[in-house]
Amino acid sequence: MAAHRKPKQLPRTGSAARTAATLALAGAATAAALPGSAHAEPQLTPAQIKAKVDRLYHDAEVATEQYNGAKEKAATVTESLGALRDEAARRTERLNASRNALGSLAAAQYRTGGIDPAVQLALSSDPDQYLERASYADRVADRQAGEVSRVRRQVTEIAQLRAEASEELAALGARRAELKKHRATVRSKLADAQKLLDTLSPAERAAYDQLGTAHSADAHADRSAPRAGTQAAPNARAAEAITFAYGALGKPYVWGATGPSSYDCSGLTQAAWRSAGVSLPRTTYTQINAGQRISRSELAPGDLVFFYSGVSHVGLYIGNGQMIHAPRPGAPIRIAPIDQMPFAGATRVA
Known part of the structure; x- marks a missing residue:
């Protein structure tokens, strides 16, 4: 009896891979709904889990x-x-010097100012010498008045500096409270996403990951300069930023990271343009205003492309409808089409 051998299946790529992954998730969802597979509480389907995880990742990025x-x-x-504190310290030193000078003048006046000037003149054996000394005393008095005025002005200035420093300290406390709040939000969203992913079976997780990378055929592209056939950069700085981004392909997304081993989305674009000698602000919602706003039809390699209504994600456009971006935790820096997410705007940096 002839043995029947199962034909080998070729690995799927592109749209076939996306279709296979979608079918795998749908099949798992169907299996989960069969009698005997349900738990006491209704379970989310893998497709629902993916939708929730994607939303949590987006919230975490915001x-x-x-x-x-x-x-x-x-x-x-x-x-x-x-x-402010350094300036207050310098002015305090000058104030102390002025006070010392004022104290010396006060001591000298005390030693000589106890006798009425008319009596001093009457007792003086040399009236001309006395008058000369009296004139000097007037000059000393003027100097003393000037020192008093200087000390008063310095005391006022230092008090103002200290008040400003106190306001800045309060502002710093507010910023630190914001940091703590946003850090807690990020960690909570990422933890919730991971809990949902942990409910998937290995096969379902593989299908989820495949759907997440199916749009990025170049996710593991060569980390080098742009390849032949890509749209040329309009200038040397844009070319340098793009070269940097290609060199970062495959590095992990880490929230709050600015390199060199990992990046978040705005950290990557900031670092790419810094390599070209251009300083960008830190966040997506400030980077969008860091250059000339352009329409989608005007895009050229090196432009910054932004996504979502809150401008919470950014990538570096490399031409032909593609960008390099840091997508989310668990997804390394990769090439992706700009129509993968809702387009919010674009900016030309240089």
């Missing part, structure tokens, strides 16, 4: 950008507070 903004503000306030 909180991440808010965290990045609060962190940047805290750094600015800390620097300002340090400058």
